[in-house]
Amino acid sequence: MEYCFGIDVGGTTVKCGLFRTDGTLEEKWEIPTRTENHGEAILPDIAASILEKMKERGITREMTAGVGVDVPGPVNENGEVPCAVNLHWGYKHIAREMEALTGLKAKAANDANAAALGESWRGGAAGIPNVLMATLGTGVGGGIIVDGRIVCGAHGSGGEIGHANVEPEETEYCNCGNQGCLEQMTSATGIVRLAKKELKSSDDSSVLRQSQVTAKAVFDAYKQGDELAGRVVKKFASYLGRGLAIFACVTDPEVILIGGGVSKVRCEQCI
Numbered sequence: 001m002e003y004c005f006g007i008d009v010g011g012t013t014v015k016c017g018l019f020r021t022d023g024t025l026e027e028k029w030e031i032p033t034r035t036e037n038h039g040e041a042i043l044p045d046i047a048a049s050i051l052e053k054m055k056e057r058g059i060t061r062e063m064t065a066g067v068g069v070d071v072p073g074p075v076n077e078n079g080e081v082p083c084a085v086n087l088h089w090g091y092k093h094i095a096r097e098m099e100a101l102t103g104l105k106a107k108a109a110n111d112a113n114a115a116a117l118g119e120s121w122r123g124g125a126a127g128i129p130n131v132l133m134a135t136l137g138t139g140v141g142g143g144i145i146v147d148g149r150i151v152c153g154a155h156g157s158g159g160e161i162g163h164a165n166v167e168p169e170e171t172e173y174c175n176c177g178n179q180g181c182l183e184q185m186t187s188a189t190g191i192v193r194l195a196k197k198e199l200k201s202s203d204d205s206s207v208l209r210q211s212q213v214t215a216k217a218v219f220d221a222y223k224q225g226d227e228l229a230g231r232v233v234k235k236f237a238s239y240l241g242r243g244l245a246i247f248a249c250v251t252d253p254e255v256i257l258i259g260g261g262v263s264k265v266r267c268e269q270c271i
Helices: 042-057 094-102 111-122 182-186 188-201 215-223 227-251
Strands: 003-009 013-020 025-032 064-071 106-110 131-136 140-146 255-259
Touching (some): 003 042, 013 042, 042 064, 042 094, 064 111, 111 131, 111 140, 111 255, 131 227, 140 182, 140 227, 182 188, 182 227, 188 215, 215 227
Parallel strands (some): 003 064, 064 106, 131 255
Antiparallel strands (some): 013 025
């Protein structure tokens, strides 16, 4: 039996999976994403976790096909990322570093591209050749598949919908250095930002004034009928719909998928 590891590096947590090479998930777990000191501990932490899991399960290097790592940033075909702002990385050769740390063959990709490919292989878009995927987490990523092929672009930045401008009058800066990005409006951190702006500009009562403001708290308050939270959710949905509509016009997908931590929110009012 041959195994492989799938690693999804997010701005808050690293989600790890042990798979068979046919795509069967054997086990999944998480470790924190330590972004301090320019994220220098992220790849060593991942490698240590992989090696510990191999030891625990009695899996040798000979039994392991390799490890795939996806990150929130542009990745070229060689496994290099010029920058990943949510991880505080500058240039990094992910594949080469992971191979050196683990002794395993390694590949790297953009997180949303990997998600879109996974969904088109074994998930919600299985067998569908034209797919648009948005991943809503600490940031916002995008994966676009046209005629069965992922759109990477000249520099690995194809499909980065999170940095499309959806609010030309925004004055605050995104982590990427631009203003008005979809990520500023529809990521978990973006929802918090919208909520704080709404709380500051309004005197309306809200349960959000009584606790720490998080994306989950905003949606929980919305479910309870909180009017201020409702305005935040309406803005979030409007920006997300606007962004997806723009890219749908360009790519003409058969399916639009939404993933990431924010996508776990589900309630009757949201549908």
